[in-house]
Amino acid sequence: MQHTRTTTRRRSRAVLALSAALVAAATGVLAPTVATAVPRTPAEATAAVEKAANELSAIAEQVNEAEQIVARQQTAAHQAARAAAIAQKALSAYEPQLRAIAQSGYTSKTQSRIAAFLTSKSATELVQRVATLDMIATHTNAVISGVAAAQDAAKRAQAQADQAAAKAKAGLAELKAQRAEVQKRMAGYEATFARLTAAEQATVTNAVAGPSLATPSLDQLPLAPGGAAATAVKTALAQVGDTYVWGTAGPNTFDCSGLTSYAYAAAGFALPHSSASQARLGKAVSRAELQPGDLVYFFSPVSHIGLYIGNGMMVHARTSGRPVAVTSVDMHGFRGGRRIVG
Numbered sequence: 001m002q003h004t005r006t007t008t009r010r011r012s013r014a015v016l017a018l019s020a021a022l023v024a025a026a027t028g029v030l031a032p033t034v035a036t037a038v039p040r041t042p043a044e045a046t047a048a049v050e051k052a053a054n055e056l057s058a059i060a061e062q063v064n065e066a067e068q069i070v071a072r073q074q075t076a077a078h079q080a081a082r083a084a085a086i087a088q089k090a091l092s093a094y095e096p097q098l099r100a101i102a103q104s105g106y107t108s109k110t111q112s113r114i115a116a117f118l119t120s121k122s123a124t125e126l127v128q129r130v131a132t133l134d135m136i137a138t139h140t141n142a143v144i145s146g147v148a149a150a151q152d153a154a155k156r157a158q159a160q161a162d163q164a165a166a167k168a169k170a171g172l173a174e175l176k177a178q179r180a181e182v183q184k185r186m187a188g189y190e191a192t193f194a195r196l197t198a199a200e201q202a203t204v205t206n207a208v209a210g211p212s213l214a215t216p217s218l219d220q221l222p223l224a225p226g227g228a229a230a231t232a233v234k235t236a237l238a239q240v241g242d243t244y245v246w247g248t249a250g251p252n253t254f255d256c257s258g259l260t261s262y263a264y265a266a267a268g269f270a271l272p273h274s275s276a277s278q279a280r281l282g283k284a285v286s287r288a289e290l291q292p293g294d295l296v297y298f299f300s301p302v303s304h305i306g307l308y309i310g311n312g313m314m315v316h317a318r319t320s321g322r323p324v325a326v327t328s329v330d331m332h333g334f335r336g337g338r339r340i341v342g
Helices: 002-026 042-092 095-103 109-119 123-194 198-209 228-237 256-266
Strands: 283-285 295-298 304-310 313-316 325-328 334-339
Touching (some): 042 123, 042 304, 228 304, 228 313, 256 304
Antiparallel strands (some): 304 313, 313 325
């Protein structure tokens, strides 16, 4: 009996130390470092793990949002590079004309006029030759002006392409660093969570994700059959029990925005893999206006999203250690809904 109590105390102390280290680390990702008191009891350790879960979820969704930004930067860089190539091609098209001008004898208007005056046999011939020289000079000036404009356009386009490429490269490097940091701290969180008792784990997951509810059948929900919303709800409910893995969007593991994007992809709608980005789509709806298929988002700034299925319930992938589940939509942090269809 004494041995059991000693073992329990040792395990509790280990959990407290790991929880303190985890929370101190988690608060430093993409945010200012915050001083955190060392948990002194198992209850405080449980609360610390809950806090870390919320923070890591927010951080993970920030990285998902960063992925969308970097993707846009890379697209802009590719478009700028194409524009630069087109501008350079337009400049190259003037090369034959410039070569012809250089090889002609009319590169100096004044000298050509003198030659025409000296060699013309009559006034009529002189007028004709001078008129021809004027036409050639006008054409030459137009070509040179065109070349100057094309050169300027090519330089601007190349500068923009270089700037866009550098921005995309820097964004990608930062994103990779953030991904690696989140993965490392996710592993730390999972290790700490695993050291909690089953009761403590349940306390954390219920506080973070809400108590699980029985998965309803589709005929129990107020769904309009055959619509995109019904397809999204049906697809999301089919994933109940799948594992939460940050940064994934199916088919067997999901994070929160990964699940909603997967569900709507089945209905023919492409949603960005980011809770913050999804929370800006469609039409805003209040809690009282929610209909099955609406996205529901949480916290400010937005760091979690789920799919409303009707009757006050939602399906969502909430946090590490907790599979996709149906819960009440009335969770802490609820901020609003967005209607994607209808």
